[in-house]
Amino acid sequence: MSKRRDGLTAKERMAIPRAKMPEQDAQARASNFEEVPLGLTPEQAMEESKRCLECRKQPCVHGCPVGVQIPEFLDLVGQGKFVEAARLIKETNILPAVTGRVCPQEDQCEGDCTLFKKYGGVSIGALERFVADYERNNSIVEIPPKPKPSGKKVAVIGSGPSGLTVAGDLILEGHEVTMFEALHEAGGVLVYGIPEFRLPKEIVKAEVNYLAKQGVDIQLHKVVGMSIAMNELLEEYDSVYIGVGAGLPTFMRIKGEELNGVFSANEYLTRANLMKGYLFPEYDSPLPPGKHTCVIGGGNVAMDAARVARRLGGESTIVYRRAREQLPARGEEVHHAEEEGIDFQLLTNPVRIIGQDGKVVGMECIRMELGEPDDSGRRRPIPIEGSNFEIECDQVVISIGAGPNPLLIQTMPDLEINRWGYIEVDKNNRTNIEKVWAGGDIVTGAATVILAMGAGRIAARSIQAYLTGQPQPGTEEQQEEAS
Amino acid sequence: MTGKILVNEQVVPNVHRLVLDAPMIARRAQPGQFIMIIPDAEGERVPFTLSDWDIEAGTITIYYQEAGVSTMKLTALKPGESVHVVVGPLGRPTKIEKHGTVLVGGGCYGLGAIYPLAKAFKEAGNKVIAMLEARTTYIVYNEERLSEVTDEIIVVTADGSRGVRGHIKDGMKVLSDRGEKIDHSHFVGCTFMMMLSAEATKPYGIPTIVSLNTLMVDGTGMCGVCRVLVDGNTKFACVDGPDFDGHMVNWDMVFARKRGYEGEENLAYQFHKCRVDGAISQNAKSQEAV
Incomplete structure (x- = not known):
């Protein structure tokens, strides 16, 4: 990590009061659907980022299910390099504008922050949201250059947080990625579940468009298991990821x-x-x-x-x-x-x-x-x-609570599921069926957006290894090769 | 293009036939399944029973009645235009077996919707009798197509203007009087017609399937608005049905839940109609208009 330029001492950092994000007035917002927290100003963001003590052990990073490089991005925010900060986050988390809003940071990065108990953790979520919004609102979202085509095809079933992550990761590897969504808008729980006042749908749309611009083929209103059979996908694609969520009402x-x-x-x-x-x-x-x-x-x-x-x-x-x-x-x-x-x-x-x-x-x-x-x-x-x-x-x-929707699973009699109907996977999120991975709520039961994204990331790595003939992550073979 | 309208015509007063370009759906369609249509960008997701399909031409057919804002929007669409979204096929296919003699009964949109059932039962080696129920003679339709896949067609009209006078139960009596043994029956139509038909077959002990047409939002098992009680168990019409044992369905609940949004449905219909008629501007907001 590059040396911090502001030259503040730890004591000075701790003396900075935690930023308070402005919010819509409670009475006014109780009758509208506009977003409640209004976001930090650039000045607030820069000031807040300076609270980071740059702990050697980086407890915040360990507290993040996808391991966002938090101190590094905070440093960039402190320098006013907001776009660079957003891009750095996106290396590990493709939906910062979403997770900045809906992650339970108090139980994750911010909860593990050294400052948490005494001063309140650094407002990592608010800052993540700030830089992602800054990049999007200033239309400086950059589409990465098209990688060399790998000739491999990946099907992603479900366009929720985990599916979006898998699609986003694998399109960068040059694979042809098709994402199937049963409903008429992509985003899964981000569009049907989380209300506008907590997550504006414009943001989800922008993130989905970002994937589409990179070349992800988004097939709306295709119910896999009904409109298309799983067997057809297995014939046509080299890998299939199931991220259909826990959508069955209890x-x-x-x-x-x-x-x-x-x-x-x-x-x-x-x-x-x-x-x-x-x-x-x-x-x-x-x-x-x-x-x-x-x-x-x-x-x-x-x-x-x-x-x-x-x-x-x-x-x-x-x-x-x-x-x-x-x-x-x-x-x-x-x-x-x-x-x-x-x-x-x-x-x-x-x-x-x-x-x-x-x-x-x-x-x-x-x-x-x-x-x-x-x-x-x-x-x-x-x-x-x-x-x-x-x-x-x-x-x-x-x-x-919600349960696993059996619509797809019931068409796959050989798929291993547990007694609650969720899909069984190994540590790389592989199912017992060749070429098929699964992750998110359909494996864990109803959880959070970021955990689903983390599951997607794990599956994407494993799929990438599979498609390129590399040893699976975490296996002895792979560790030998890495060392 | 998927969702493009090829035919949208009124076949008899207030029954419309809609043929859509939908090759992916046609390819996978099976008897008893349904599709969902969103007529336009502001529209609802509305289920319709698949009444025919052509894999080679890549088309699907539904019959519908104008009964609310969504179907009003549908009737206004012309060939060449498209519905906003069409998704399917959804629901469990009808169990087609060789029973012996099978009675398929239809009312209103069901006269169209029983065609794939009759055809499949016929192909499975059954003797198929179609019973078409209508209020009066001039709203009977689809006879010609049905005659290709059935052994007999019995028309029942409420006013007696054609065929048997009365309802399905009167048609059942005709069959029983002549000693016809029915081994299996299946009814598609409005809820009232399906309930009365199930009541009519009960005394004869004829196994009876009905294709319920409940309210739905997603149609994929997610929302639960389509829940019905069958033999005391909660079932979702979209993923557990739409076919259920007509003798086990709690009909009171089906009726009550269908009326769940009556007030809103009327409001939406009137609001849309006022817009179409120009009584309020196209961009009017409800707060200003109502």
Whole structure:
């Protein structure tokens, strides 16, 4: 790493206050779908980057699932070399504008930052977002020169974060890459799941276009397993990557789930995001505003749904069976939701949904208390007998997780899956079927954007080795060759 | 180009036949499957039963009724223009087996949609009887094509203007009176017609499949809006169906869920119609208009 030019001492660095990203006013944003955090100014970014202590051990880099070269990019930001910084990040992370917004940095790079406990970690996410936005907004995104064609063909199934990573990595190696997407827009969960106010769709579009400009052939509305058989792909392509996500909605199996006004989080968010239901009737897919929407669950998806409901004009309540400390959602999302006036009914579990004339009119809930830790290490919620009560509501969104969509997998009887229906892979993300890799939520179950990207990166390396006749990463052969 | 319209014609009052260029879909289509169409860039994803396809010509055919904003947009499209998106084939194909005598019954768009079923059952060695239900004689269509792949066609009209007077159950009675033994039946049409048909076959103990036409968003198992109760179990019409045992379907729930967006559907239809008629400007926002 080149020597820092600013000459600040560690003490001086620690004295710099952590940058605060300006945000849209909570009241104003509770009725619009525009992005909540507004981004750092160039001055803020340069100042914030100087907080980095350049620790020898680079805990931040170890905390990053894809190993972004964080101190190096921070140094470039400090010098005002924003475009260079963006390009450096892109060497390991092809979607910095996305991950800068949606990564749980407090559990990863920023959480591992030496400054984290006492001063708050360096705002790595905000800076990542800043440089990526700077590059995109100033139209200085550079298309890398076309590599020499390898003559190999790769099919990527699913255009979510992991598929985009695989496509992005392998197109640079000169392979012909075709990406298949079942829906009518590319981006997977980035377009159907994460709302506009958390991740503007323009950004996803720009990232997808970047891949298209490099030559990735994006085949929209092609449902592999239906429109095209897996066998056809195996015949035509040298490698196939499955990154179809965990898109199967989970219901609770309680009474009243069939009522109108009960949505899976997938339906609710797909209507809002992909189908632009919040612009109804300019767009035809309806997403009727509820008077009071109860969202069951405590993850990021639940926060997204509750915040969408709030923006459509109604009251919005999160119903979660554990306590606040156990909420799986990011602290920032919970905080934003609270600011926007979303009510939290914690230690509360629905018992049944109450209907009238086929429509939701309320929900019976029971209060919970925390008992002994369960398998996940979290304290198990136990119902408090006789504590039942009713909440009046006209919409219920069920956001208790998602499962593997069997649409493709059921057409591959030889594919090894685990007892929950997720695909089994080795450490290079290879499946038991020759030429087939898999990664992201379809392997791990619902996780994060960056973990899916990390999985894509691992698979891409393995595919590259396979296509070029090199030993697989991590094998003894490969280590011998590397040394 | 995929999605290009080759034919878009009204075959009888308010039943339209749409032929699209869609070679990839035609190539993979099987009886009982459906496609989804997004009419234009602001449109919904709407499922339609595949009623015919031609692998060589690379075309697919659906029949539809104008019943809302999406189908209104479809009727306005002319040959040479394209739908925004067409995706498919989706859904599990109909299980085609040799049963003996198979009754395929259709109503409204189903008169078109039963053609591939009749053809497949015929090719599997069954005796195939098609029963066409219509309100009145002049809205019966597709007879000629169906006659190529069936042994007999029975027309049932509600007003008795042709064939048997009444509904499928009256047609069933005619069959039973003449001693016809039906081994298997399959119905496609509006929900009401399919429910009544399933009720009609029950006393005779005839295994009955219905092709449900629920609301859908993605059509690939992701959203769950198409959930139905079959024999007490929650099923997704898009990936577990659309074919289900008509005697096991919880029809009350199917009806209730189909009405889930009635108000919004009316609003969207009127909003679009006002735009088309010029009552509000093409670029009007809903806040100003309604």
